[in-house]
Amino acid sequence: MPDNTMPYDALLIVSFGGPEHPDHVLPFLENVLRGRNVPRERMLAVAEHYQHFGGVSPINAQNRALIDALREDLPKLGINLPIYWGNRNWRPLLPDTLAEMKAAGIRRALAYFTSALSSYSGCRQYRENIAAAQAVVGDDAPRVDKVRVFYNHPGFIEAMADRVREALDRVPAERRAAAKVVFTAHSIPNSMAANCKYEEQLRESSRLVTEAVGRIDFTVAYQSRSGPPTQPWLEPDIGDVVKQFAAEGVKDVVVVPIGFVSDHMEVIYDLDHEAQHIADEAGIRL
Numbered sequence: 001m002p003d004n005t006m007p008y009d010a011l012l013i014v015s016f017g018g019p020e021h022p023d024h025v026l027p028f029l030e031n032v033l034r035g036r037n038v039p040r041e042r043m044l045a046v047a048e049h050y051q052h053f054g055g056v057s058p059i060n061a062q063n064r065a066l067i068d069a070l071r072e073d074l075p076k077l078g079i080n081l082p083i084y085w086g087n088r089n090w091r092p093l094l095p096d097t098l099a100e101m102k103a104a105g106i107r108r109a110l111a112y113f114t115s116a117l118s119s120y121s122g123c124r125q126y127r128e129n130i131a132a133a134q135a136v137v138g139d140d141a142p143r144v145d146k147v148r149v150f151y152n153h154p155g156f157i158e159a160m161a162d163r164v165r166e167a168l169d170r171v172p173a174e175r176r177a178a179a180k181v182v183f184t185a186h187s188i189p190n191s192m193a194a195n196c197k198y199e200e201q202l203r204e205s206s207r208l209v210t211e212a213v214g215r216i217d218f219t220v221a222y223q224s225r226s227g228p229p230t231q232p233w234l235e236p237d238i239g240d241v242v243k244q245f246a247a248e249g250v251k252d253v254v255v256v257p258i259g260f261v262s263d264h265m266e267v268i269y270d271l272d273h274e275a276q277h278i279a280d281e282a283g284i285r286l
Contacts, residue, residue, distance in 0.1 A: 010082050010101060010109040011074075012144060013067060014094070014126050017087030018057025018264055024090065025050045031089040049269040060090070062262040063114065084109070086133070088126065094133040101142045108143045114261045116151045116205065119188055119198040122259075123149065151201040152208060160205070160258055161212035167254040168213070171285070179252035180219060180245055181210065182238065185259030186266065187222035190232040199234065205258050223257075223275070224266040238275050246282030253279065253286050 019028040025047045033043055050057065067083050074081070082104070086097030101109065111130070115122035127146065134141040150156045164181065171179045183206035185198075193199055203220055210218040221238040236244075238255065245253055255275065257267050279286035 006108045006143070008081065008108050008110045008145075010084055010104075010106045010142070011070070012097070012101075012109040012111040013063060013083065013085040013114065014111050014130070015063050015085070015087050015114040015262065016059060016264055017090030017093070018059040019050060019090060020056055020060055022051060022055030025055050028090045049273075050265050052273065053265065053268060057265040058268065059262045059264040060087075066114075066262065082106070088129050094129050095136040098130075098133045098137045098141055098144075102137055102140055106142045107140075108145070111144050111146045113146065115259065116149065116156065116261065117185060117198050117201045117259055118149050118151075119196045120192050121188065122186075122198075123196075149201065151205045156261075157205070157208045157212055160209045160256065164209060164213050164254060164256055167256075171252045171254070175252050178250070179254055180250055181213075181215060181217070181254045181256065182219045182221050182241055183209070183256045183258045184221050184223050184238050184271065185257070187225040187233045187235070187237070189227060190234060193234055202259070206256075209256070209258070223270040238271065239278050242275055242278045242282065242284060242286070246279075246284055251283070251285060253284055255286060 017028070019025045026043075029043050029047055063085060067085055070083055084097050084101055084106075086092055086094035088094065113123065113126050115126075117123075123146075130144050134144070168176055168179060168181075183202065185202050188198060206218050206220055210216070219241060221236050221241040222234045223238045225233045225237060227233060242253065255271055257263065257271060260267065276286055
């Protein structure tokens with residue numbers, strides 16, 4: 001039986017990972033798609049999305065910034081633990097990180113996953129990744145416990161509300177009340193959504209942030225759909241929502257990607273490129 005009295009002697013940030021050089025893009029995508037029946041043509045098309053932004057995903061740099069902030073702030077709260085970082089799909093990879101932790105004598109770590117919502121890919125798969133890494137490391141691999149999902153944590157809601165206020169402040173004052181606020185998250189297959197609380201938690205996060213900024217109405221949309229066209233995924237797509245707003249005469253839309261604490265390339269491409277293009281054509285300020 002696990003020894004629940006054993007103190008935590010490290011913190012572990014667990015994330016998706018992303019390429020940091022154009023040459024990393026294809027190996028990274030091969031890691032992401034390993035074991036999935038995705039045509040190579042599709043993988044190469046997605047690789048072009050990364051190359052459109054110089055072959056660099058922002059997620060690793062943002063995770064480093066998060067860790068730097070934790071190293072500065074946690075000691076002020078009396079928490080003096082080393083912080084490690086391991087990714088699912090790109091360096092630093094979880095098996096390498098757990099091996100480093102084992103060599104340092106770490107026995108039990110508390111893990112924070114950078115995805116805010118419960119789903120297979122955003123939670124349980126990370127648990128499986130950690131278990132697989134522990135198997136690779138072998139005897140005396142650190143035990144890893146996970147903090148609860150934080151979709152409704154006051155600190156998360158406060159931070160997201162601050163970002164929404166900043167975005168609304170950029171809307172001309174005379175149009176601000178009419179601006180639409182859309183919360184987005186990565187779409188997942190309907191079959192996956194039926195077995196978790198992803199949609200429920202997304203709506204609750206969105207409601208709490210909306211209340212915190214003193215508004216009433218909000219819209220929920222999704223992005224980054226993949227998989228075969230015959231497989232139903234959560235909808236509506238953010239692009240379709242922007243088109244509908246345009247048909248209604250909406251002039252300003254604030255888009256809030258609330259599913260993660262760190263942007264990755266799918267968020268950047270689907271919102272800052274694809275959705276922005278649709279908005280520009282429709283004359284909407286996004």
